[in-house]
Amino acid sequence: MGGEPSTPQSSTPITSTATTPSAATPAPQPAAPAPAPGQGTGATQPGPGGNRTGKVIDRASGTGLPGVNVAIKGTTRGVSTDAEGNFRLQAPDDAVLVFSFIGYRPQEVAVGGQTSLNVTLVEDVSTLNEVVVTGYATQEKKDITSAVTVIQTKELLSVPAANLGQQLQGRAAGVQVLQDNSPGGGASIRIRGFGTLGNNNPLYVIDGVPTRENLNNLNQNDIESIQILKDATSASIYGSRAGNGVVIITTKKGKSGEPRLTFDSYYGTQQPTRYLDLLNTREYGEYLWASKRNAGVVNPANGNPQQAQYGNGPEPVIPAFIVPDGASADDPRVARNPDGTYRNYSIDRFNDPLFGSQRFQITQANAEGTDWLREIMTSAPIQNYNIGLSGGTEKGRYALSVGYFNQEGIIRANGFKRYTLRANTEFTIKNKVRVGENLQLVLAQRTGGFRNEGTEGNGILMAIRMQPIVPVYDVAGNYAGTLGSNLGNAKNPVALLERAGQNGYRDLRALGNVYAEADILKDFTLRSSFGLDGTIAYGTYYGIPEPEASEPVRTYSVRKDGQYRYSWTWTNTLSYKKTFASVHNVNAFVGLESISAFGEFIEGFRDRYYSGDPSLLYLDIGDQATQTNRNYAFNDYRLFSYFGQANYSYRDKYLFQATLRRDASSRFLAAQRYATFPAVSAGWRITGEPFMKGIPTISDLKLRAGWGQTGNQEIGDYNAYTTYAADFDRGGYSLNGNPNAYNTGFAIQRFGNPNARWETTTSINVGLDAGLFNNALEVNLDVYERKTTGLLYTRPRPATVGQGDLPAENVAAIRNRGVDLQVSYRGKALDNNIRYTVTGNFSTYRNQVLELNPASPNEPLLGLGSRLPAVTRSVVGQPISLFYGYIIDGIFQTAEEAAAAPQFPGYNDAEVVINGQRVKGVGKFKYRDINNDGQITADDQAFIGNPHPKFNYGLNVSVGYKNFDLTVFGQGVAGNDVFNYVRYWTDFNTFQGNRTKDVLYNSWTPENPGAKLPILDENDAISSRASSYFIEKGSYFRMRNIQLTYSLPKGFGSRLGLNGGSLYVQTTNAFTITKYSGLDPEITLRNSSATGEDRQLGVDEGRYPTPRQFLVGLNLAF
Structure with a gap:
C-alpha cells in the first residue's frame, strides 16, 4: 500500500459526471459502474499527501481531455492533464479535487483515500460559472450585478490586426471602435457613446497596470481574457479614470503540469478593396473645355x-x-x-x-491617364509568428512567449513591425505565500x-x-x-x-508588474503589486529635394525627436472571503493605490545638408543657421487613491455590491484635489425562487440594477496654473535700449484655472440576464443612462484676451442613453455530429449636449477646420459634432428662377454662358434661406447630418463537423451620415486637380436638368462650400471574417511530441455593403489618442482604407 502508486489501469476507477447533463449529450459509458459524485470504489488508502492518479474523459466522445486543470480545493496546488487526459497529483485523504476546463462544467470530487480517480466532464453550454476579472478582484459571471462584457480571446484572434482595438470591432454591445487601418495605427474605442468633450478613450488595465498607451504594442496571442466594464457600478472601483469605461486585459499565466510548447502563425496578403472613379486624360481635357466655355x-x-x-x-x-x-x-x-x-x-x-x-x-x-490611386495602392504581405512555453509544478509555474508581427501597407512604403517578449512566473511558498511577475518587452517600428x-x-x-x-x-x-x-x-x-x-519611429516599451500575496489569516489575503509602463521612442524624418514639384522642398533636411515616458502604479489590497451557514457569501476588499507619471520630449532640426545619404544626416552636420530645437515635459502628474468594495449574496439569489473610491489628483489645486466616487448595485436571481422550479425552460433568470459615479481628469497637467514660455517675439525686450540686442523674455502660454474640479459621470443601469433551454440560449439586456456634469471645456478665446490660451473650465454637461443587447445560442444537430454557436449583439445610444458654456449659451463648440471652416459643431440640445453647412434644394433651371430666389451675392447672380448666351444663376445650386431674410448668408447654415449611428450590431456564427470548423463574423452600423470632405477636391473647381467622372457626366446642362452637380464653371468658388451635397449615408455591413479550420486528429504526430494543432484558411473584410461612395465607410478620427478628436467625428478627409486579407494559419501544441 505504501509503495508505488497504482495506475488507472491497475485499480478500480472512480467516475464523476455532471448532475444536470444537457439533453443533447449522450449518456456516458464508463469502464466501470459510476458511483455517486465524490465517492470511490475499491481504492487503496494512502497516507496524507499520497499520490493520486487518474484520467479525465470527455463524456460525449469518450476520449481523454488534455489540459484540464486539476486543483486541490482551497489551495493553489494543482496540475494539468497530459495529451491523453492523464494526471498525477499529491493530495491528502481529506482533499477535494476540482476539475475545470474551458467549455466544460467543473467537477468537485472528494478524494476519500482513493488512489485512482477517473472523471468524466460534460460540455457546458452555459458561461455562468466563468470567472470574470472585475477590477481588483474576480467574480463568477452568475454573480455579477453590473454591466460587464466578456470577450472570448479565440474570437479576437480570428481577425488578424496589429491593434487589439481593431479586433474588438463588433464583438460587444455598446462598444464602438473607430479604427485607423494604416500599419501600426491606433483605434479609438468608445463605450456607450461620448461622455466628454476631451479624450473619450477608456482606461486600459493590463495585468493590473493602468495605461492609456496605444494597444498596437500588445501581442494579442498573449491575452488570456478581456473584460469590458461599461457602467459606473463596475468601473467605479477605478474612480477618476473610469469615466469612459474600462477594458481589463489579463495575459496568460503558467499552469502546473508538463512543459507545453505552442507555435501559432499566419501569413497572408492584403489588397485594396475600392478605388474612386476619376477622369482619364481625355475626359479631363473635356472637363477643362466645358468649364472654360461655360465661364x-x-x-x-x-x-x-x-x-x-x-x-x-x-x-x-x-x-x-x-x-x-x-x-x-x-x-x-x-x-x-x-x-x-x-x-x-x-x-x-x-x-x-x-x-x-x-x-x-x-x-x-x-x-x-495615370490612375494615381492604383499607383499608390498595392498588394502587401502580413505575417505573424508566436512561440509559447508554459508549465511548472505546484511550487512554481511559468509562461514564456516570443512574437513577431510584420504588416506592410496597401499604400506603398508604409509598414509596421513588432517584436515581443513576455515572461510570467509565480511561486508558492509554504502554501500561503505567492510571489510572481508579469513582464512584457515590445520593440515596435513604424515606417512611412x-x-x-x-x-x-x-x-x-x-x-x-x-x-x-x-x-x-x-x-x-x-x-x-x-x-x-x-x-x-x-x-x-x-x-x-x-x-x-x-521616415518613422521606434518604440521600446516595458510593461508589467511584480506582486506578492499572502494568506495572513483565515479568510484574509494581503496583496501588494508594483507595476510599470515605460516607453522610449525615437523618430527620424527626412526632407528630400523635390525638383519635379511646382512648390518643392529644395534642400536635404532632417528632424529627429526622442521621448521617454513612464508611469508606475503601486497597489495594496486586503481581501476577505467567507461563507456563513452555507447561505451567506461575503467577498470584500479594501486598498490603497499610488500612481506617478512623467514624460519628456526633445526635438532637433537642421537643413541644407550637402548629401541625402542617411548615414550623413546627423544634426551636427547640417547648417547651424537653420537649427531649431525644443524640449518640454508633456506628462507630469500624481494620483493617490483609497478604495473598497463589498459583495454579499444570500443563497445565491439576492446579490448586493457596494463600491467606494476616493481619488486625489495633482492636476487640481488642493481645494478641489479630492473626489469621491460611490456605486451600489443589486441582483435578484429569480430562478432561485421556489415558484420557478416548475419552469424547466428557464434555466437562469436574473434582474440587476445599479447606480454609480466615476470621474475624469483628462486635462492638461498644469491646467490649474498659468504657464509661461520663452518667446522672443512677444516676450523679448532690449534691456539697454539697443534694438539689435533683444533679451528673450517670457509670455503667457495658457491661463490657469485654480477652481477646476473633477468631471463626474453618473450612471444608472438596469439589466436582465436569462438562460433558456439548459442555458443553451443566453440573453443579456441592459438599459442605461450616463450623465456627465462639470465637464471640463476650453472655451474659444475671445480677441479681447490677447495672447495665451484659456484653461479648461467645468461649464458643460453631456448625457447618453441607450440599450445593449447580447444574445448567444449553442447547440448540436444531426445526432450531435454538427455543433454550432450563434452570437449576436445590438446596441443603440442617443447623445445630447445638456450644457455648454453658460456664460455664452449660444456659442457652439466648433470642429477642426481645414480648407473649409469647421464642418461640425456641438450645441446645447443636440448630439456632439453634428455636420453644419448650407442646405441645397436643387439646381436653378432658369434665369428667372435664380433671380426670384434669395440672393447669394457673387453666386446666383453670376453669369454663365449657355448655348452662346450669357445668363445669370442657371445651373447653380439652390441654397435654402433658413432665416427667410431674402439673402443667402452665413446665418443660413444649419445642421445637415448626424455622424452618430442609430444602432450598431455584430453577428458571429460558428459551425463544426468532426475536425472542421467554419466561422463567419460580420459587423455593421446603420443610420449615420458621413461628411465626404474628399468631394471638396474631386467635385468642384477649387483646385487644378483631378475630378470624379460625375463632374463631367453628372453636372447640370440643358440636356441634363436632373444632374446632382451644378454647371461646370471655371469661376465658381462658392459651390464647394460646406453643404448638404457633402453628406452621404454611412450605413454599412462588413463581412469581417470567414475562417475554415481543420483540427489535427488526436494522436496525429504523437511520435514527434505533437499534442494537437490546427490548420486554417481565412479571408477578412471579404465584402462591404454600403451606399457610401468614398474609399471606406468606416471613418476613423484624425488621431486616435488626441484630446478633442471626436469633434471631427464622421468627417472623411481621405483616410486609410480597410484592406481585404487572405491568410493561411497554423497552430501547433507540443
Missing part, C-alpha cells in the same frame, strides 16, 4: 478655350509632352541624341542656370509617411489632386511632377510616399 473664359481671337497643355483649339488636344509645356514630338526642345537620350534634359533644377529656359525635366504626357491626420498632404489626397496627364516618371526615369504650366500644385504621390519610406 466665358475663351480666347477672344477665336472663341476657343485655351490652356498651356491642351492647346487652344475647339477641342482639347493631348500633347506629346507636358514639360516643356504642350510640346509636340518634333519640338526642338525635346530633340534626342544619337543614343536616344534627350539632348536638353536636366534634373538639376536648383543648380543648373539654364534650367527652365534651355534645359528641362522633359516629361511625356500620359495620353491614357502616411498618417491619418487630416492633412491634405497625405498620399491619398495627393493621388486625388494629381492630374491624370502627369506620368509617374519622366523620360529619364526620375519622378515626374507639376513643373509644367496649369498642372496644379500637388506632389507626385508615389514620390511623396517613397521618399518618406525612410
